[in-house]
């Protein structure tokens with residue numbers, strides 16, 4: 001089992017307890033809703049236990065959540081069934097979903113999605129540029145990439161040290177310390193036009209980038 005899957009499997013059961021749905025959460029859902037339409041086919045990368053996926057589901061045609069953690073996917077399926085949400089499905093994918101290493105997966109056919117959401121996952125990828133190319137391939141022309149990423153590379157030295165220590169002691173997953181400018185360039189290099197890049201909530205410091213497949 002890959003280290004990242006093991007890390008997230010261990011946290012699956014407790015993951016939801018940490019999700020606080022305050023006013024900022026509602027605003028995040030409103031924002032993504034405004035970028036989508038009610039027949040959109042959406043891929044949610046790194047869906048975890050699907051809290052966000054299941055809150056987006058009522059506003060789109062279909063949503064497909066993928067995650068490396070089998071434990072998270074099991075929880076996601078259970079919650080979708082308990083909540084009677086029928087337009088969401090889930091699958092466990094290889095951590096290296098890039099570049100083109102799952103060409104035979106019929107659920108992940110090239111050009112089949114109107115939008116890809118990737119919340120708090122890009123910094124966890126083994127190959128960020130390769131995965132962005134793969135996500136670009138999965139989108140229809142004009143399709144949207146909607147991301148939120150902690151760009152730890154721009155945080156101060158104290159925070160970076162804390163993250164490094166947490167990784168060292170297994171309290172945090174292995175992360176890529178991306179800077180905002182680097183991430184924007186990688187997204188552009190994968191063939192997207194960056195439409196918006198900003199931090200909506202200074203407390204979370206998540207860089208929200210919306211980009212379009214040209």
Ligand SMILES: C[S@@+](CC[C@H](N)C(=O)[O-])C[C@H]1O[C@@H](n2cnc3c(N)ncnc32)[C@H](O)[C@@H]1O
Pocket residue numbers: 004005008045046047048049051052066067068069072093094095096097118119120121124125126
């Ligand atoms: C911090 S959680 C974010 C979950 C959710 N998107 C959210 O914002 O609440 C990161 C998730 O990404 C998953 N993950 C990590 N690397 C991944 C990869 N290469 N492909 C797919 N999922 C991955 C983890 O298993 C974990 O469930």
